[in-house]
Amino acid sequence: MSLLDVRDLNVVFQRRGERPFTAVDKVSFTVEPGQTVGLVGESGCGKSVTSLAIMGLLPKRGNKVSGEVLFEGADLLKLRPDDMRDRRGREIGMIFQDPLSSLNPVIPIGVQVAEVLERHQGRDRKQALKEARELLDAVGIPDPERRLTEYPHQISGGMRQRALIAIALACKPRLLIADEPTTALDVTIQAQILTLLKQLVDETGTALIMITHDLGVVAGLCDTVNVLYGGKVVERAERHDLFARARHPYTHGLLSSVPRLDSPRGERLHAIRGSVSDNIPWTEGCAFAPRCDNVVDACLEGPPPLEPTATGGDLRCNNPVQEEVAVP
């Protein structure tokens, strides 16, 4: 049994008097214990909404979530809110994009780590703070004793993200969801945080869902990659296969748009033309068709199905890319 089995997850935003918008469109993927799975795509492709739906953190009003999110066989979407509350932070941890705004500015770091232990492990404040100190130490925060009483504005961005990782991993969850954990950080710090995450999931055997738009992050971390476009999975492959042979024109475009140091001087940077706003609804064809170089008539006649590939992945494309892309 997979640790997490997302089946036909559908999230529709519907505000009164507005046209419903399908943010996540029948997305399915699995996460095995200890595995690192990437959800990749540009802004607005539904990757963050997917993660919030798994966590049950979408706003209560204005959206409709359907499908199944099986965590160790139990459907999280059918849990009572209080039961879900018991699992969040204990069985599934989450790290967010902006470490400064994700920490409460008026509460000491120590308490913010300790409170999750108090809640789920039944520790008293003193014991929880002691463990919080060890956790801060484990995520590589120098002088953890002093940090316990400091506030978020007093520590650096990298340390804040480390503190958030400590919070998310405090109860040794079996699944960790990281939603663009390095986007708000300096490039040098990004590498440190990714190394730390890799080290921690290896040590603890925690499975990781890595949400990112950065293919460099995928290359360094993920076992399997799901590429999302317009709320649908368009390609799924093992990391190696994806980088060696991206089949979907969108994935291909993403890979070729990574700037390379060894390319000749003055060569134009590759970009995928158009923007997400050019998308057509999946009901009318392939959402990527208006931006696609490989578009054929079939692409505008109906949504292409997600079909297994020879390498064991899945692909949703009528006219996949044949050439190989160089791995950046």
Next chain:
Amino acid sequence: MLRVIVRRLLQLVVTLMALSALIFIWLRNLPGGPVEALLGERATPERRVLLTKALGYDQPILVQYGKFMQKVVSGDFGNSIRTGDPVTEVLSRAFPATIELAAAAMIIAVGLGVPLGYLAARHRGRILDNLTIAGTLLGISIPIFFLGYLLKDGFTQNIHWFPPSGRLTTGIDNTTVTGFFVLDGLLTREFDVTADALWHLILPAVTLATIPLAVIVRITRASVLDVLNEDYVRTAEAKGLRHRTIRGRHILRNALLPVVTTIGLQTGALLSGAVLTEKVYNWGGLGTLITDSISGGRDYPVLQAIILLAALVFVVVNLLVDLSYAFIDPRVRVR
């Protein structure tokens, strides 16, 4: 922190000095005055001159001010022209009455306003929210004396739930310790006094509380709405924390910062509202004293003392607010 307090206290002294000069000059330039009030319109010019001289009002205004300040420094605000009692004594009777009323109003405004504002924000766009918004609009726009008379007529004329005026039922024997009757009753274990004082306090306090209540509800609602969108609230949810932890530690703790500031600023509104409220309910506090002192013959010494006292209260409350702000928000603690 200590340096901040010292600096603020020095600022306070300067503020009060400037204010006292302003009041002094302003009062003496008002038409009419104690002499006219005491002697009446048909007094002979000779008598007027005599009384003016006796009261010292014939001297240059700077000299008068100098003498006044000299006495004030030693705690002497002179005697009331109207009654002849020492001003300090007159104020020590009226001041606790007003503070008791204002404190009760603030307790109602905060105690009701914060939960209401929180609930409205949490139920944004639903019936409870809409009712609250409509209610606060009414609360802000209704004139305080009108509401006062409305409540008074409503609850004391036909249904006698509350007494129409005063701070205690006549005939109740109370021992004055602090001048706050509710507190005095508790201190001297005369619980009938406390009960009676509370009974008298409710209508005026509710009247006076409406405007601060409405303001606090709105500020709390807006502030909670802001905080609800903050990433750290989502983090708290992702931790699986209990509702009450998220509400208290993560939402309200942050959302109350602007509310605390509002409480300080509303002190001014409370003091001016007290004048009207006290008039309606014949409360016998600073408000009553101020109207009596103006209409009853420009009682300069009393008026000067009241305005200075009100300013002092306002400045001190806001100093406390600023200090508590630093206590709640670690980001303003440095410096």
